[in-house]
Amino acid sequence: MTQPAAVPVGAAVSAVRQASLREHNLALVLRQIAAADRPPSRAGLAAATGLTRATVSALVDDLIAGRLLTEVAPTPRSGAGRPAVGLTLAGHGPAGLGLEINVDYLAAVLVDLAGTVRHRAVRRVDLRPVPPVEALALVGDLITEAGAEADRQDLTLAGTALAVPGLVTATGLVRLAPNLGWRDVDVPALLGTHPGLGGRGLGVDNEANLAALGELHAAPPGSANFIYISGEVGIGAGIVLHGTLFRGARGWSGEIGHVPVHPEGRPCRCGGRGCLEQYAGQEAILARAGLTDPAAVDAGRADSPPTAPVPGAAVTRLVAAATRDEPAAERALVEAATALGVAVAGVINLLDVDTVVLGGVYAPLARWLAPTVEAEIRRRVLTAAWSPVTVRPALLGGDAAALGAAGSVVRTVLEHPARWLGRPSR
Structure with missing residues (x-):
């Protein structure tokens, strides 16, 4: 019986490593181009990555063929020699x-x-x-x-x-x-x-x-620890620690809208009472500002049927009312920001994040919400005196999610x- 040909020891491993090396190098080149301030050349990529020019050229050709990269006109050079063709991420792939x-x-x-x-x-x-x-x-x-x-x-x-x-x-x-x-x-x-x-x-x-992941990649370097608060009809949070999204043991972290700020307060649709979203959710704020029927806030409560949606224009009217210093709008925003600050302070005491990002409808309202949220943080966070917390609007606005x-x-x-x-x- 003919025996099968022997496979040299390590041959299969070498093949796997070769494929993995190519995958690594493709990603390395692509990331280098994505992060560059100006379109790099093949020679520039070789210098930056430590790969040979021949290897870089072959990888770039593959990436261009796969519609991931495109060549752009070379930038003028002051010295001798032909200007190098630049590379940028493809806009048609x-x-x-x-x-x-x-x-x-x-x-x-x-x-x-x-x-x-x-x-x-x-x-x-x-x-x-x-x-x-x-x-x-x-x-x-x-x-x-x-x-x-x-x-x-x-x-x-x-x-x-x-x-x-x-x-x-x-x-x-x-x-x-x-x-x-x-x-x-x-x-x-x-x-x-x-x-x-x-x-x-x-x-x-x-x-x-x-939304938090989007904010992480849109924010400047160093923005590695923050809580993103998504203010809509409900309120959610995305928690980023050391540049990584914290999901919790089962992936369900961030339900800050159902943190009770008044334990015996209003009933919530989740079955609890006094949840944050009953005091700082979009409909709660608009109702208290007199920009929607007060019954609309009951849409989120367990004992009330759903009502018509709050139109997006209502938030615009709220911004306009707050800009005019209308008392009802100011009171509504202070009350919402106070409740939000109480909940956020608890998160900061627990997780020690240094930034609070206000997203969703909170982003256009951050001018009025942030001072009161900051005041509650200073009042309630143990380390606030030595390590101030930044409260800012989301960079991505309402499209963040x-x-x-x-x-x-x-x-x-x-x-x-x-x-x-x-x-x-x-």
């Missing part, structure tokens, strides 16, 4: 689609590899009385619209992520979204086969977590380009 479903709106953002927003859509709709299947069908319409826009702009959808205001498992199951009235909704099963996703599946995560979702897709391509290169370009 893969793109990430970020979606958000919230209590009173839907949003979609399409972002290219360089982080440029290529398409944005927002739909105002009250989703509280809408069954999950119907709500996700509306999200599907946004996917179809974004896919058509991607085709028009010669972009390839690299993936899609959906932000949801609730407790989301690693498999995309929404265990609980109290303000939507959702419980155990399998979002990937209901939406993951949508033809507009191109067979690439659907990622699902908590909206505050995705959808942008964070789209950015999570784009970063996957940038971090693992070899996976993308193994796919068809269109």
